[in-house]
Amino acid sequence: MRPQKEKIQCPFCGYKMPIERDKNAVCKGIYVKCKARNCRKEFEIRINSEIR
Numbered sequence: 001m002r003p004q005k006e007k008i009q010c011p012f013c014g015y016k017m018p019i020e021r022d023k024n025a026v027c028k029g030i031y032v033k034c035k036a037r038n039c040r041k042e043f044e045i046r047i048n049s050e051i052r
Helices: none
Strands: 005-007 016-022 025-035 044-049
Touching: 016 025
Parallel strands: none
Antiparallel strands: 005 016, 025 044
């Protein structure tokens, strides 16, 4: 069975980034720049900020 993945979206423009995450991933403190042509803003990826 393949793990279910979701694409990360830019919170400013909604562009689906070429970054995927697992459904039960935990992460914070990772900064990326949007790849959309007119956006290019930097944002932090925070997933399930509650540490398990």
